[in-house]
Amino acid sequence: MAFIALCGAGLLSPALAQAPQAEQLNILVETVDSADEVSAALLPAPTPQRSDYPNIGASSRNIVWIIAQMHLFFGALVLAVPIFVLVIEIIGFKTADDRYDDMAHEFMKVSLTAYAITALFGGTLALSLFLLYPDLMAYLMRAFGSQVLVYAGLFFLESMLLYIYYYGWNALRYGNRKWVHLTLGLLLNAVGTTLLVVANSWTTFMMAPSGVDPATGAIIGNIWEVMKGPLWNPLNLHRFIANVAFGGAVVGAYAAFKFLSAKTPEEKAHYDWMGYSSNFISILAFLPLPFAGYWLTAEIYAYSQQMGILAMGGILAWLFVVQAVLICTILLAGNYYLWTGMARSEGSERYRWAIKYIATVLILGFLVWVTPHNVIYTASETIRLGGGKHPVLGPLGIMPAKNIAVFLMLICTFLSFQLYRRADKVITVSWQEWGNALLVCIYIVAIVNIFFAGIYYGYFTNTVYKVGSSVIQVMSTVVVIVSGVIIDTLMFRGAKQLQVTWGKIADRSQYALFALPITFTWLMALMGYVRSSVRTHWHVYTVMPDNSPDNFIPTMQTVGNMVTLVTFLFLAFLLFIFWIANLSGTRQLPLSAGRSSAIAEHAT
Amino acid sequence: MNVLTKTLGFSVLLILTFAGVTYVLPQMEGAAPEEIELDVSELTMASFVAMGEQLYHGKGACALCHNDLGRAPDLLSFDVTSVSLERLADPRYQGDADDAETYLRESMVRPSIFVVAGFGTKGSNDALSPMPAVDKPPAKLSELAIDSIIAYLQDKDGNPVTVSLPVEATESEDDDVAAAPAPAQSAEAVLAKYACSACHSILASVSTLGPGLKDIAKRQDADQIRNSIINPGAVVADGYFVAMPEFPNMTVGELEMIVEFLAMQTGEES
Numbered sequence: 072m073a074f075i076a077l078c079g080a081g082l083l084s085p086a087l088a089q090a091p092q093a094e095q096l097n098i099l100v101e102t103v104d105s106a107d108e109v110s111a112a113l114l115p116a117p118t119p120q121r122s123d124y125p126n127i128g129a130s131s132r133n134i135v136w137i138i139a140q141m142h143l144f145f146g147a148l149v150l151a152v153p154i155f156v157l158v159i160e161i162i163g164f165k166t167a168d169d170r171y172d173d174m175a176h177e178f179m180k181v182s183l184t185a186y187a188i189t190a191l192f193g194g195t196l197a198l199s200l201f202l203l204y205p206d207l208m209a210y211l212m213r214a215f216g217s218q219v220l221v222y223a224g225l226f227f228l229e230s231m232l233l234y235i236y237y238y239g240w241n242a243l244r245y246g247n248r249k250w251v252h253l254t255l256g257l258l259l260n261a262v263g264t265t266l267l268v269v270a271n272s273w274t275t276f277m278m279a280p281s282g283v284d285p286a287t288g289a290i291i292g293n294i295w296e297v298m299k300g301p302l303w304n305p306l307n308l309h310r311f312i313a314n315v316a317f318g319g320a321v322v323g324a325y326a327a328f329k330f331l332s333a334k335t336p337e338e339k340a341h342y343d344w345m346g347y348s349s350n351f352i353s354i355l356a357f358l359p360l361p362f363a364g365y366w367l368t369a370e371i372y373a374y375s376q377q378m379g380i381l382a383m384g385g386i387l388a389w390l391f392v393v394q395a396v397l398i399c400t401i402l403l404a405g406n407y408y409l410w411t412g413m414a415r416s417e418g419s420e421r422y423r424w425a426i427k428y429i430a431t432v433l434i435l436g437f438l439v440w441v442t443p444h445n446v447i448y449t450a451s452e453t454i455r456l457g458g459g460k461h462p463v464l465g466p467l468g469i470m471p472a473k474n475i476a477v478f479l480m481l482i483c484t485f486l487s488f489q490l491y492r493r494a495d496k497v498i499t500v501s502w503q504e505w506g507n508a509l510l511v512c513i514y515i516v517a518i519v520n521i522f523f524a525g526i527y528y529g530y531f532t533n534t535v536y537k538v539g540s541s542v543i544q545v546m547s548t549v550v551v552i553v554s555g556v557i558i559d560t561l562m563f564r565g566a567k568q569l570q571v572t573w574g575k576i577a578d579r580s581q582y583a584l585f586a587l588p589i590t591f592t593w594l595m596a597l598m599g600y601v602r603s604s605v606r607t608h609w610h611v612y613t614v615m616p617d618n619s620p621d622n623f624i625p626t627m628q629t630v631g632n633m634v635t636l637v638t639f640l641f642l643a644f645l646l647f648i649f650w651i652a653n654l655s656g657t658r659q660l661p662l663s664a665g666r667s668s669a670i671a672e673h674a675t
Numbered sequence: 676m677n678v679l680t681k682t683l684g685f686s687v688l689l690i691l692t693f694a695g696v697t698y699v700l701p702q703m704e705g706a707a708p709e710e711i712e713l714d715v716s717e718l719t720m721a722s723f724v725a726m727g728e729q730l731y732h733g734k735g736a737c738a739l740c741h742n743d744l745g746r747a748p749d750l751l752s753f754d755v756t757s758v759s760l761e762r763l764a765d766p767r768y769q770g771d772a773d774d775a776e777t778y779l780r781e782s783m784v785r786p787s788i789f790v791v792a793g794f795g796t797k798g799s800n801d802a803l804s805p806m807p808a809v810d811k812p813p814a815k816l817s818e819l820a821i822d823s824i825i826a827y828l829q830d831k832d833g834n835p836v837t838v839s840l841p842v843e844a845t846e847s848e849d850d851d852v853a854a855a856p857a858p859a860q861s862a863e864a865v866l867a868k869y870a871c872s873a874c875h876s877i878l879a880s881v882s883t884l885g886p887g888l889k890d891i892a893k894r895q896d897a898d899q900i901r902n903s904i905i906n907p908g909a910v911v912a913d914g915y916f917v918a919m920p921e922f923p924n925m926t927v928g929e930l931e932m933i934v935e936f937l938a939m940q941t942g943e944e945s
Contacts, residue, residue, distance in 0.1 A: 376807075627700040631696070
């Protein structure tokens with residue numbers, strides 16, 4: 072009650088909504104009724120001892136780790152899919168092309184089944200946390216108070232909107248009714264995104280608590296001050312974008328599976344197009360993800376340099392070698408899919424020569440990215456090497472070299488995408504030579520800029536400037552992408568459209584669509600672990616210590632095993648979802664047809 | 676092979692490949708600091724300095740930034756005492772310290788009092804230090820721990836240690852320094868006390884994390900064994916990582932007992 076009163080006071084009085092100063096605390100103290108309420112309001116964060124943690128015979132951290140990760144995977148999927156489904160639906164509405172509408176509806180079918188599983192894992196997670204970490208949950212409940220009920224209310228609203236949106240699809244398909252349906256989609260996404268940012272505030276509070284007394288952890292801010300920690304918005308953006316990339320990749324795998332199982336050219340064409348659209352969404356969302364990640368990391372550094380260095384230069388830094396492997400896999404898979412997809416159009420012959428060069432840059436970038444700064448050598452190896460670092464490869468181990476590699480790989484991926492888009496068109500505008508020359512110039516300047524910023528600031532200045540050089544590289548890459556899209560859009564006006572044969576693509580290309588969600592899943596689990604682990608032995612960083620038996624950073628192998636386990640589990644549940652989604656389109660033939668157990672595919 | 680088998684096989688293979696990458700990385704755990712009882716009445720200046728060194732590299736996490744990567748001044752690369760006196764003479768210095776010891780203490784608990792040029796928080800024009808106060812969380816070092824780090828920083832360059840040893844009878848200290856338990860009385864007891872068999876095959880235990888010790892005498896003489904225990908990172912057997920910790924609390928008697936014991940391990944049944 073006292074805490075709610077405290078929140079209420081803070082919300083009603085602008086003066087109390089400011090940073091908690093001593094005199095304001097006195098005012099707060101005067102607003103509550105009794106001494107008991109005062110002490111409850113300023114209750115410090117708990118400091119549980121090891122014996123205070125329930126022991127159920129298995130690692131509590133591992134249990135929560137698995138359940139939380141599963142909830143996050145499915146949460147990401149069900150929040151992301153309606154975002155791009157709405158966009159596809161709008162495109163279908165504007166172009167009056169039913170194919171878009173059907174595809175969007177089919178995407179939602181996958182999301183709908185995942186929704187129930189998300190809720191089940193969410194409930195299990197809450198129960199697990201209350202059972203295994205009662206003190207932490209008591210503290211978080213004190214910090215967030217009735218906000219968790221708002222979250223529950225939003226969940227109800229999300230459920231209702233989701234079901235109406237999906238089941239009302241055909242009833243609200245044309246004319247003014249379509250506007251109603253689009254509005255429902257918009258509301259669904261607004262509520263879904265609100266759920267996301269509310270849940271994110273719990274995570275970021277644990278990493279960088281705000282609205283608390285730093286000395287005791289007592290909650291002294293109102294709910295808004297508790298929520299709007301320094302990492303909240305960076306994480307909101309990062310998760311929002313990552314969810315879209317992840318969701319696109321998952322439905323892409325669904326399309327790939329259907330493509331490979333397709334019996335007719337029509338089916339193949341439909342699922343090829345669906346797979347392409349999914350990959351387009353996924354890679355398009357993935358391209359700006361490093362920039363959002365950069366912002367989040369920069370804010371982590373700004374909040375606590377120690378926390379940032381632990382992640383990027385301490386024990387957890389080794390996991391970034393794995394991250395490099397994963398992101399390079401995503402880029403290679405995305406590019407490979409685009410290259411093989413060029414076979415759909417005869418016009419692609421004009422650009423095929425460029426693929427080998429793009430592939431070379433991607434592979435070189437991959438090799439630079441996975442080069443570690445230093446490796447633990449044996450004595451004989453150190454002597455042969457002439458020191459602790461390789462004289463040539465050593466400089467490739469630090470961030471400036473990796474930044475050059477990453478941004479060049481992003482630019483190359485965009486180039487693949489650009490060539491793919493041009494493959495089925497013959498540009499007819501009179502200024503096409505100037506347009507192409509301008510594009511080439513932008514590419515050259517950006518690449519030179521990326522090399523210059525990386526080499527000069529990275530190797531010839533001190534650390535402060537090294538970090539700053541990334542901004543130049545980010546901007547160079549963004550300029551290439553944005554200007555490329557704008558110039559292409561203008562150049563495609565009046566372009567001659569060449570024949571595109573959907574379904575005319577090698578089966579092996581579909582494995583790229585499987586590689587994407589698998590890699591995204593692994594990546595999400597890994598980087599989520601790194602983000603969470605930078606708290607080290609704190610439940611809530613600097614205010615509530617973690618004295619549980621699991622308050623250590625496990626070995627890389629252990630992390631790898633856990634991430635692998637959750638990825639397998641997710642894959643198993645995903646197969647179940649695909650099967651369920653498929654089952655709804657299956658109808659048994661009447662027994663009188665002479666096939667007592669025959670099941671036939673029925674087009675829906 | 677049907678589609679499900681092929682796609683599932685591909686997915687499983689890819690997942691296991693990623694898992695495999697984590698297996699080739701160095702394997703280490705990041706332990707949380709432990710609450711231990713420290714009997715300050717038995718502290719000598721040498722052990723006090725050693726405690727400061729451990730805190731510097733351990734719980735204090737000083738070496739995380741104060742290293743040769745340029746994030747913060749590399750305190751191990753110069754004479755901290757003489758540089759501290761130079762900083763006190765700097766016109767930008769506005770603090771209250773009047774000697775190296777008080778300057779170092781002030782730098783740890785009020786880092787923004789004086790920020791070395793080029794090492795301030797970005798955009799602060801060196802008015803704000805990115806270093807957290809070490810007496811506050813997450814480090815939350817006690818006065819005793821701070822004093823021991825100052826003692827270490829003074830001692831490492833051969834300067835006289837001006838910090839006084841603590842005089843309290845017993846103090847609870849939240850740090851990484853293990854209190855010295857009673858010395859082991861036999862080689863087997865030394866093996867058990869320092870958990871050697873957790874990584875090495877020796878006596879009846881079998882472990883492949885570290886090189887086997889059952890025939891160590893065939894590969895190393897007593898001096899080499901002694902050096903490997905004192906400085907585990909100096910020589911690392913091919914195929915292994917430096918995972919073995921140092922044993923700062925191992926007594927000379929224990930060391931000699933275990934060296935003598937291992938020097939007799941030829942792998943032949945006696």
